[in-house]
Amino acid sequence: MRIKSQRDFWSGLMFLIVGVAFAVGSLDYSFGTSARPGPGYFPFGLGVLQALLGGVVLFKSLTIETEGGDPIGAVAWKPLLVIVAAIAVFGFLLPRLGMVLTLPVLVCMASLAGDEFHWKDALISSVVLTVGSWIIFIWGLRLTIPTWPPFLQP
Known part of the structure; x- marks a missing residue:
């Protein structure tokens, strides 16, 4: 499988890793209920949402061709x-x-x-x-x- 957009690949991978880390880290806290969410409810939801977003961007980087491979520039x-x-x-x-x-x-x-x-x-x-x-x-x-x-x- 060939990376078609380096920028999307690395940003998608970063979002995926950070999202999974936050979701897993929030498992130590109580979730509560939807009516009375606990301290783990919001970080878990955001972590899963961020991981899903990262997965979509990562998938896009492997399937949609970009001109010149969209290389990563210098770090600011x-x-x-x-x-x-x-x-x-x-x-x-x-x-x-x-x-x-x-x-x-x-x-x-x-x-x-x-x-x-x-x-x-x-x-x-x-x-x-x-x-x-x-x-x-x-x-x-x-x-x-x-x-x-x-x-x-x-």
Whole structure:
């Protein structure tokens, strides 16, 4: 069997492996019911869905011919490292600074991964995403995410 699209083959394989890993990893958690899903319900469903998507993309890469074999280009190291660093910094700062101060740091750091960075755009995105996250996670879902730093709590 010949690979007809390298890009689709490797991305499909990656999706398939990560999806199966998440589905298998979620088996240690309780599923609950459809009316009251447990902590394993959502990751298992997403893992299976991602694995199915990966399987479809993988199948497509082996059956549908693309011009020139659609080769994989060079790895974009700068965006990859900046995004991974931004997520790590977010995980480190969230319990220390709270969501309201940590989300703008995340957005501004992640904005640096692109070729065109403008402070105005990053700050507008930070405000919109912070307000939206507060509405969804704190007000709507009532999650216990620290909103403000501990030293500003009453």
